[in-house]
Amino acid sequence: MSKDVVIALDAMGGDHAPDIVIKGVDIVRVQFPQARFLLFGDEKRLAPLLDAHPGVKEVCEVRHTDQAIKGEDKPSQALRKGRQSSMRLAIDAVREGEAGGVVSAGNTGALMAMAKFSLRTLPGIDRPAIASMLPSLKGETVMLDLGANVECDADNLVQFAVMGADFARAVLGRVPPRVGLLNVGVEELKGSDTIREAGDRLRSMENPPFEYCGFIEGDDITRGTVDVVVTDGFTGNVALKTAEGVASLFANFLRVGFKSSLLSKLGYLLARGGLRILKDRLDPRGYNGGVFLGLNGVCVKSHGGTDALGFANAIAVTIEMVSEGMIDKMIAHFKAFDAQGKLGHNGDTPSVDPDSDEDGLPADTEKVKQ
Numbered sequence: 001m002s003k004d005v006v007i008a009l010d011a012m013g014g015d016h017a018p019d020i021v022i023k024g025v026d027i028v029r030v031q032f033p034q035a036r037f038l039l040f041g042d043e044k045r046l047a048p049l050l051d052a053h054p055g056v057k058e059v060c061e062v063r064h065t066d067q068a069i070k071g072e073d074k075p076s077q078a079l080r081k082g083r084q085s086s087m088r089l090a091i092d093a094v095r096e097g098e099a100g101g102v103v104s105a106g107n108t109g110a111l112m113a114m115a116k117f118s119l120r121t122l123p124g125i126d127r128p129a130i131a132s133m134l135p136s137l138k139g140e141t142v143m144l145d146l147g148a149n150v151e152c153d154a155d156n157l158v159q160f161a162v163m164g165a166d167f168a169r170a171v172l173g174r175v176p177p178r179v180g181l182l183n184v185g186v187e188e189l190k191g192s193d194t195i196r197e198a199g200d201r202l203r204s205m206e207n208p209p210f211e212y213c214g215f216i217e218g219d220d221i222t223r224g225t226v227d228v229v230v231t232d233g234f235t236g237n238v239a240l241k242t243a244e245g246v247a248s249l250f251a252n253f254l255r256v257g258f259k260s261s262l263l264s265k266l267g268y269l270l271a272r273g274g275l276r277i278l279k280d281r282l283d284p285r286g287y288n289g290g291v292f293l294g295l296n297g298v299c300v301k302s303h304g305g306t307d308a309l310g311f312a313n314a315i316a317v318t319i320e321m322v323s324e325g326m327i328d329k330m331i332a333h334f335k336a337f338d339a340q341g342k343l344g345h346n347g348d349t350p351s352v353d354p355d356s357d358e359d360g361l362p363a364d365t366e367k368v369k370q
Contacts (some may be wrong), residue, residue, distance in 0.1 A: 004034050004035070004036055004239070005032070005035050005036070005100050005314060005319050005322050005323055006035075006037070006038060006098065006099045006100055007032065007035060007036070007037050007038070007099055007100065007101050007102070007103060007318055007319060007322070008037075008038045008090040008091070008093040008094060008099035008101070008102040008103070008185050008233045009021055009025070009037055009038065009039050009040065009090060009099070009102070009104075009315070010040055010041070010086045010087045010090045010102070010103065010104035010106055010124045011039045011040055011041030011042075011046060011086055012040075012041040012042065012045075012068035012069075012085075012086040012087075012106070012219070013068070013069065013086065013104040013105045013106025013107070013111075013302075013304075014105025014106060014302065014304045014305070014306070014311075015105075015304050016305070016306075016307070017041075017073075017105060017106075018039075018041055018042075018046055018049060019049065019308075020105070020306065020308045020310075020311045021039070021041075021105075021291070022046070022049040022053055022056055023051065023053070023200050023308030023311075023312075024308045024309075024310075024311030024312040024314075024315055025053075025056045025059070025060065025312075025315065026053050026056045026308070027308060027309060028038075028054065028312040028315045028316050028319070029055060029059055030100050031316065032309065032316070032319050034117065034210035034216045035059065035315075035319050036059050036060075036061075037059055037060045037061070038060075038063055038090070038093055038098065038099055039061065039062045039063065039088045040063045040065060040087075040090040040093070041062070041063075041064075041065065041068070041086045042064070042065070042066050042068075042086075043062050043064040043284075045268075046062055047062075050062070050192075050246055050280075053342060055114035055313055063089060063093075063151070065084055065085065065086050065089055065154075067082065067084045067085040067309055068085055068086050068087070068106075069082050069085050069086075069087045069088075069106050069110045070107070071106070071304065073107055073110055074108075074109070074110075075109035075110045075112065076113065076212065077114035078109075078113065078114065079110070079113045079114055082110065082114070083085050083160070084094075086103050086113060087106050087107075087110060087111060088114050088118070090102045090103075090104065090180065091111075091114050091115050091118045091119065091299065092118055094297040094298065094299070095118050095119055095297065096117060096312060100298060100318075100322035101297070101298030101299065101300065101318040101321060101322045102115075102297070102298070102299050102300070102318070103289075103300045103302060103311075103314050103317075103318050104299075104300075104301060104302065105301075105302035105303065105304050105306060105311060105314070106304065107304075108130075108147060108148070108301055108304075111292075111299070111301055112148050112292065112346075113127060115128065115189045115292055115295055115297070115299045116128055116295065118251060119295045119296045119297040119299065120295070120296050121294050121295060121296070122294055122295070122296060122330065122331060122334060123238065123334060123335075124162075124334060125159050125163065125294040126151050126156060126159060126255035127148070127159075128148055128161075128292040128293060128294040128295050128299075129144045129145035129146075129148050129156075129160050129163060129164075129233070129292070129293050129294060129344060130144060130145055130146040130147050130148045130236075130290040130291070130292060130301060131143065131144035131145070131146065131163070131164055131167055131290065131291050131293045132144075132146055132240075132289065132290040132291065132301050133167070133172070134221060134240075134243065135222070136221065136223060136224035137222065137223055137224045138223075138224030139172070139224065140172060140223055141221060141222075141227060141228070141229060142164050142167055142168045142171075142172065142177075142227060142228045142229070143228075143229040143231070143236060143239070143240070143330065144160050144163070144164050144167075144228075144229075144230065144231075144233060144236065144293065145160060145233040145236050146233065146236040146237055146240050146290050147233045147234075147236065147237035147240075147263035147290075148233050148292065149233040150232070150233050150234045151232065151233075151234070152194070152232040152233065153194055154194050154197040154198040156232075157181065157194070157195070157198035157230055157231075157232070158198055158201050158202060158205075159213070159294070160180050160293075161181075161198075161202055161210065161228065161230045162208075162209065162210075162334075163214070163293040163294050163330070164175040164177075164228035164230055164293070165179055165181065165194060165208075165209055165227075165228055166209065166293075166329070166330050166333050166334075167228075167291065167293055168228050168329070169209075169333075170324060170326055170329050171320070171324075171326075172227065174227040175340055176209065176210050176211045177209075177210045177211070177227040177228050178210070178211045178213050178225075178226040178227045178228065179202070179210045179212050179213060179226060179227070179228040179230060180212075180213045180214065180215065180216035180220065180225060180226035180228070180229055180230065181195060181199050181210065181214070181216065181231070182215075182216060182217075182218070182221075182229055182230065182231035182235060182236075183195050183200060183216050183217065183231050183322065184217070185215065185217065185219040186215045186216065186217060187215070188214075188215070190215060191215065195215070196232075198214060199214065204300060205312070209333060209336075212365065213225070213226050216229065217341055218239065221239065221243075222243075243365070245345075246300075247261075248327050276284055276343065278331065285306060285307065285310035285313060287311045288302055288303050288306050288310035288311070288313045288314050288316075289301070289302060289313055289314030289316070289317035290302075290316070291321065293330075295327075296327065297327060298318055298321045298322055298326060298327060300314050300315075300317055300318045300321075302314035305343065
């Protein structure tokens with residue numbers, strides 16, 4: 001990094017906060033010595049942790065609040081009543097220009113609602129989507145949506161394709177990015193009406209900033225058939241959790257197998273170098289950090305149950321995006337592509353009054369995976 005980057009952290013979000021937040025910063029500050037952090041949370045709980053990690057204390061500024069969003073809070077309730085919460089204040093720091101990006105391991109639905117309300121969406125985009133990179137035979141594959149929008153229409157999927165392609169271009173250097181729609185088959189007649197309509201629109205799009213490869217199936221995700229996998233949040237979240245479960249199951253089978261006999265234990269000693277590489281490639285902590293694409297600001301969602309290493313990776317993703325000027329690049333690409341005109345939407349966030357029962361949020365916001 002050529003200059004300091006400031007990242008806002010929701011220090012109270014997640015199953016193991018604030019401990020993993022402080023330890024995550026302690027890990028990532030070595031890799032990014034020019035990074036500085038704004039910690040939003042309860043100063044009484046943060047102070048002893050910072051005293052135990054003096055290196056972290058040097059690069060952090062604490063912004064006290066004793067309010068935090070709970071995992072069971074509904075997004076609309078969090079939006080109305082959580083104005084002084086650690087999550088909301090961290091997001092607002094990005095809006096006010098105090099920080100370049102925000103990271104939270106807290107309630108996903110609340111984070112989406114607050115980020116959309118505070119940061120607003122880019123022109124041509126109706127809803128933000130969670131995107132992350134998954135391992136594949138050809139490196140990494142970008143996949144979205146991973147849980148922000150349980151139900152999507154064709155407009156949403158087309159917008160996700162444009163956003164995902166821009167993310168793959170900026171982060172992975174894929175030019176032009178190859179985009180595929182996740183479906184139950186590759187034939188054009190397969191899938192729901194929504195999937196087929198989205199496919200028709202992507203196929204007929206003039207001069208798209210990506211190469212549309214048509215429908216793909218679940219096994220294409222790990223094959224690396226495309227650079228960007230597009231799907232709705234329900235399917236994407238199920239696919240992600242299934243992949244994590246399979247990786248854990250595979251690792252467990254290996255452990256049991258290598259302990260089954262003396263020869264197996266000897267085999268482990270001979271193969272442990274390769275197994276260590278395999279473990280690192282399959283470790284979900286290495287891919288922690290889902291990016292909320294489509295917002296006028298960098299917002300990254302960490303897995304709520306991650307440990308310090310996983311949270312550090314989420315911070316690293318945020319720092320890299322801010323350092324690369326990801327949002328400015330996306331805005332420039334969207335203008336060049338005329339996303340607002342071609343996608344048929346103005347991207348304006350509906351007017352939201354946090355004190356009103358009509359909050360302007362998507363109909364499925366309450367059903368977002370928390």
